[in-house]
Amino acid sequence: MKENAGDKRSAIVQTAIRLFTERGFYGTPTAMIAKESGVGNGTLFNYFTTKEILINSVYHEIKGRMGTNLSTGVSDEKTIEDKARRIWGNMIRWGVDNPNEFLFIEQFSASPFITKIPAEEVVKDYSMMVEVFNEVIKKGPLKDTDASVAFVVVFSAAKGITKSIIDAKGKIDADQSIDRSFRLICKGIQSE
Amino acid sequence: MKENAGDKRSAIVQTAIRLFTERGFYGTPTAMIAKESGVGNGTLFNYFTTKEILINSVYHEIKGRMGTNLSTGVSDEKTIEDKARRIWGNMIRWGVDNPNEFLFIEQFSASPFITKIPAEEVVKDYSMMVEVFNEVIKKGPLKDTDASVAFVVVFSAAKGITKSIIDAKGKIDADQSIDRSFRLICKGIQSE
Amino acid sequence: MKENAGDKRSAIVQTAIRLFTERGFYGTPTAMIAKESGVGNGTLFNYFTTKEILINSVYHEIKGRMGTNLSTGVSDEKTIEDKARRIWGNMIRWGVDNPNEFLFIEQFSASPFITKIPAEEVVKDYSMMVEVFNEVIKKGPLKDTDASVAFVVVFSAAKGITKSIIDAKGKIDADQSIDRSFRLICKGIQSE
Amino acid sequence: MKENAGDKRSAIVQTAIRLFTERGFYGTPTAMIAKESGVGNGTLFNYFTTKEILINSVYHEIKGRMGTNLSTGVSDEKTIEDKARRIWGNMIRWGVDNPNEFLFIEQFSASPFITKIPAEEVVKDYSMMVEVFNEVIKKGPLKDTDASVAFVVVFSAAKGITKSIIDAKGKIDADQSIDRSFRLICKGIQSE
C-alpha cells in the first residue's frame, strides 16, 4: 500500500505550521516535527535541507493559500466599494478561520534572524488588493495621498482587527467587527 | 574608581535591546550580551535570574519609556483634534527615532513562548490615548462604533506606518508620512 | 561493521562505575564519562535522560549483579551453618573482587540528595539471606532477638570487613579475614 | 555590642553541618551556608580558605565531639564487660541523638573525592575503645582472633544499628535496640 508521493512532505508542513504556532520556531525541535508527522528523524531533512528552509517553505505555503483566498469572489462584486469590502472581509476572515497560519505569518514577519523576504515580493501577492483600494481612494477626498501609505494603513488595520478577534477567542462577533472596522477605514474616525 | 551603581545593569539592558533586535531572542546568547556589555558571564545572572526574566525586564523597561513619550506635549494642545494629532505623531516618531526599541516590542508581542502580558495591562498604558481618540470619534459620524474597534484600527495603523518608515531606511519622509496617515485615519479612504 | 547492540550503553555503564568510584558522582562530568566510553557527548543522553538517571541505573545494575552472586552455591550446602557461611563469604568476596562496584554502592547509599530507594526494596534483594540467618539464630541462645537487629549487625559487619580488606590493598588475607569475622559473628566476642 | 570572637566561625560550622547533611556537600553552595549563618559571602572564606577545608574542618570538629562523648562514664564502670557495654551505648546513642553529625561522618567517609584521612588517624580516636574490647575478647573463646577484625566488626555493627534507629525515625526503641545488639555482639548469633 504505497502512500501518495508528497504525503510525507505535506504531513511535515502541516505539523510544522501547528507546532511553530503553538511553540514558536525555537521551541519546536525538528525531531518533534518529525515524530508528530509520523516520519523518521532524518526523513525531514530529505525534504528540507535545513530547519530554516523548512520555516521558509512553510511561510511560502501559507502565503500561497492566503493569496488564493484573498481574491475569492471579488470579481463577482459590481461596484468598487463592494470589491474593497469583499477583500477586507476575505482578509480578516481567513485569519480568523486559520489562526495558526495567521499567527505563523505574524511571528515570521517579526522574526529578525529569519531570511528576509524582500518587500516587493510581499507586495506582489497583494497587487490585486492594492489596485482596488487605490481606485477607491482616487474617488474620495484624499485622492492625492500616496497609495503606499493607504496600503500600509489598510493592511495593518486588517491585521490588527484579525488579531483582536483571534485573541478574544469567540467573545467578539467577527462579522460585526469586520463590518465596523471597514466603515471606520472608509469614513475615517472624524470626517464630519 | 567605583562606577556608578546600576551602571552594569543598564549596560546589560541597552546591549540586550540592541542584540535582541538585530538577532532575535534566540539568536542572542546571554554570553554575547555579557561580553558586549563589558561584564562577566555570570554577572548578567546576578541582575537577571534567567534569560526569560531579562527579556521581560527589557520589555517593561521599553514600555515605560514609550508610555512617557506618548503623552509628551499633549496637554499643551487646545483642541481635541490637535491632541489626537500630537499623540499620533508621538507614537510614530518614537518608533522611528528608537527603531531598536520599537522592533523589540514587535518581536516580543509576536513571540508565542514568551510569558504573556495580559491584554488589560497593555491597554492600561494607553488609557490617555484611548480617551482622546474616543472623544474624537464621538464628534464624528461613527459615534456609535465600538471604541475598541477604533482603538485597534488606530493603533495597528500607527504601528504599520512606523514599521514602513523604519524599513525604508530614510527613503521616506517621516513627517509627511505621519501627516498623511493621520489624515487618512481621520477622513477615511473614502469619506462621502 | 556494526557493533553489537547495547555496546555503547554498557560501555557507558562500565565507565560510569569506574569514574564515579574513583572521583565521586559530582567529581565526574558526564562529558568525561562519554569521552572515556568512546562515545559522543550527546550519545550518553540518548541512553540516560539525565545524569541522575544514569546514577540510578548504575545502582540497579550493580544491585542486580550483587543479588545474583549472593546466592551462588548456597543450595549446595547441607547444613544451615554452612549455608550461612557460604552467604557470608559470597557477600564479602564479591565486594573484594569488585571494589569499584562495592564502593559505588557505599557512596550511593550515603548520598543524601540522590533519589532514595525505599528500605523494603533494599531488603527484598536479601530475602534469602535473611531467612538463612534467621534460622541460624533460632537455633542459638538468642532465639528471642528481633531478627531485624541481627540482620543489621550481620550486614553491617560484612560491609565493614569488606571495606577493610579493600582499603588494605592486598595487605590482608581476605580468606582468613572472612573466616575469622564469620566466627566472630557466630560465637560473639565474649560468649560465655 | 560586640559579639564573641569565634561566633561567626562556629555559626558557619553549625550551619554547614546541618546543610551538608540535609543536602550533601555538592548540593550546598558556600553562599547558602554564609547566608543561613548570617554572615557575608566572603566572610566564610576568611575562616575557611576553600570549601574543601571547610568540609574537613567540620569533619574534625564532629570527630572531636564524638571522641569526647565515647569515653563518658567509662572509668566509672567496674568490670570490663560493663566498660564495653558503656562504650557500645555511648557510641550508638551519640549518633541517635546527633543524627546530622552522624550522617555527615557517614557521607564524608563514603566520599571518594574528599581528602582522605589516614586510617591510623581514624583508629587513634578510638584507642580507648580498642583496648577495652581487646580485653573482652581475650577473655572469650576467640582469644586468638586478630583484634583488628573484631574492631571492624564491632564498629561497623554499631554504625549499622545507629543508622537503622535513625532511619526508623522513632519507630524503634533505641535502648532496646542497643541492648539487644550488644548481646548479639557478645554472644554471637549462634554460640550454642
Added chain:
DNA sequence: AATGAATGAGCTTTCATTCAT
C-alpha cells in the same frame, strides 16, 4: 575583620544535522 558584587571556568543538557544501513 567583614562584605558582597564580580567573575569565568565548568557543568548538564539540547538539538540540527549526518550517514551507515
Added chain:
DNA sequence: AATGAATGAAAGCTCATTCAT
C-alpha cells in the same frame, strides 16, 4: 527514499573564589 542512532557545538546557568571598599 527512509530511517534513527550518533554526534558535538553551543547554550543557559551555577558557584567557589577574589578583591576593592
